[in-house]
Amino acid sequence: MVLVRSEEARERLVDLMDEGNRRKTAAAPLIAVLAADNEFHEELPALLPHFPQAKDLLFADRPVREESALLNATLQAAYFILGVRAAGLAAGPMTGFDFPGVRKEFLDDDHTPLMVVNIGRPGADAWFPRSPRLAYHEVVTTV
Amino acid sequence: MVLVRSEEARERLVDLMDEGNRRKTAAAPLIAVLAADNEFHEELPALLPHFPQAKDLLFADRPVREESALLNATLQAAYFILGVRAAGLAAGPMTGFDFPGVRKEFLDDDHTPLMVVNIGRPGADAWFPRSPRLAYHEVVTTV
Numbered sequence: 199m200v201l202v203r204s205e206e207a208r209e210r211l212v213d214l215m216d217e218g219n220r221r222k223t224a225a226a227p228l229i230a231v232l233a234a235d236n237e238f239h240e241e242l243p244a245l246l247p248h249f250p251q252a253k254d255l256l257f258a259d260r261p262v263r264e265e266s267a268l269l270n271a272t273l274q275a276a277y278f279i280l281g282v283r284a285a286g287l288a289a290g291p292m293t294g295f296d297f298p299g300v301r302k303e304f305l306d307d308d309h310t311p312l313m314v315v316n317i318g319r320p321g322a323d324a325w326f327p328r329s330p331r332l333a334y335h336e337v338v339t340t341v
Numbered sequence: 342m343v344l345v346r347s348e349e350a351r352e353r354l355v356d357l358m359d360e361g362n363r364r365k366t367a368a369a370p371l372i373a374v375l376a377a378d379n380e381f382h383e384e385l386p387a388l389l390p391h392f393p394q395a396k397d398l399l400f401a402d403r404p405v406r407e408e409s410a411l412l413n414a415t416l417q418a419a420y421f422i423l424g425v426r427a428a429g430l431a432a433g434p435m436t437g438f439d440f441p442g443v444r445k446e447f448l449d450d451d452h453t454p455l456m457v458v459n460i461g462r463p464g465a466d467a468w469f470p471r472s473p474r475l476a477y478h479e480v481v482t483t484v
Contacts, residue, residue: 199481207484241475248469269436269455272412276419293412304484312412326391332384338342341350341447 199278200304202229210303215314216294226290226316231300232278233309234271236264268310275312282317288324290316342421343447345372353446358457359437369433369459374443375421376452377414379407411453418455425460431467433459 202211211231212224223229239257243250257263275291282289291313300311345354354374355367366372382400386393400406418434425432434456443454 201481201483203483245472245475247472266436268411269415272415273419273422276416277423279416280420280423293409329388329390332388338344340344340346 199233200231202231202304207304211300211314214296214299214303215292216296219292219294219314222290222316223292223314225318227318228316230278230315230317231304232271232275232312232315233305234264234267234312235309236260236267237308238267238270239263264310268312271310271312275315279315282315287317288320292316342376343374345374345447350447354443354457357439357442357446358435359439362435362437362457365433365459366435366457368461370461371459373421373458373460374447375414375418375455375458376448377407377410377455378452379403379410380451381410381413382406407453411455414453414455418458422458425458430460431463435459 202208208224208229211229212220215223239253242253242257246252257266279289279291292315293313295311295314297311300314301307301309305311345351351367351372354372355363358366382396385396385400389395400409422432422434435458436456438454438457440454443457444450444452448454
């Protein structure tokens with residue numbers, strides 16, 4: 199996670215956002231760039247003490263790591279969004295930005311950008327009306 | 342989401358799980374197969390009434406849809422896991438299974454499997470000890 203706090207970094211990020219997201223990102227008190235760590239396997243011996251072999255047994259190949267990093271970092275992104283909201287702040291996740299540009303400016307080859315999240319207290323009239331949802335039978339099949 | 346409730350379907354699914362996951366999946370009261378809908382854009386005019394053009398403007402191309410479906414369905418999978426746990430049940434998400442096999446047996450070409458989630462009340466001694474976590478400074482960079 200890269201937290202964008204300086205004005206200099208904010209300006210670089212705003213330039214990389216799609217036009218419709220620039221004003222919001224320029225105004226947010228805090229911005230988080232969330233990324234997947236494609237070299238996460240290096241941490242596994244410390245993080246998975248019950249299965250330290252996972253590093254070499256399951257994740258020796260970079261494409262396998264990238265797929266797992268994407269899945270697991272995206273789950274973490276959802277938890278992060280809920281955590282921000284649980285702390286009483288608004289989280290505005292966005293994927294409308296220049297992904298290669300954000301990677302180059304804020305990350306490196308080992309980190310894949312997932313989303314940019316504006317964080318702060320919402321302004322007046324910040325919300326769209328709640329959109330319709332799919333019905334249960336449109337989403338769930340039982341076998 | 343495919344909810345596996347019948348014994349016949351459960352047996353088909355257990356056969357597709359990696360060996361280490363078979364006993365758990367055979368014993369779980371309920372199993373959910375979570376998938377990304379790669380044709381989600383068909384729903385956008387109904388779900389995004391403030392931006393009905395999104396369907397054709399943003400998601401005309403299948404590869405773009407697949408990437409967006411993967412990201413958004415994975416976020417939903419995290420919310421689903423938390424929802425199950427918030428309801429007082431245990432959720433055991435797994436990616437150790439035959440993905441092409443699950444797709445063929447339970448889904449179709451328009452749906453990509455993400456994970457299989459065992460759902461129920463945990464047995465005695467169901468948990469590993471809490472594993473170590475990375476420290477803040479190992480995860481967060483501030484610019």
